[in-house]
Amino acid sequence: MASIFTKIINREIPSDIVYEDDLVIAFRDISPQAPVHILIVPKKEIATVNDVTAEDEMALGRLFTAAAKIAEENGIAASGYRLMVNCNEDGGQEVFHIHMHLLGGRNLGPMLAKHD
């Protein structure tokens, strides 16, 4: 079954798309955790980082090129931002189609929540 992000890529469900090229698409997260929260997604449906192969290197590299462009366009390149990729349960992954979170627009604080 197609992932929810493949459905966004195919325009089967609506989203606020901010960038698209031959290899990746980017759209605003439906539940933003920061003033700027954009998901950058390879068009190829790869479930998790564990499923990445060498043939995906071009598309996955493009995530960074796109991130830099989108950060600039959203005015957060100089102030800074965080790029995040979650994998499986302990990583907190909810959608099993690899995606990079681009978060910024405020100071994001420590990298991880503190736990005992």
Ligand code: AMP
């Ligand atoms: P992750 O936990 O890394 O798998 O992140 C999944 C992200 O996808 C979450 O931040 C969700 O808010 C976001 N999300 C889920 N469905 C949609 C959607 N239809 N459009 C935009 N973002 C979504």
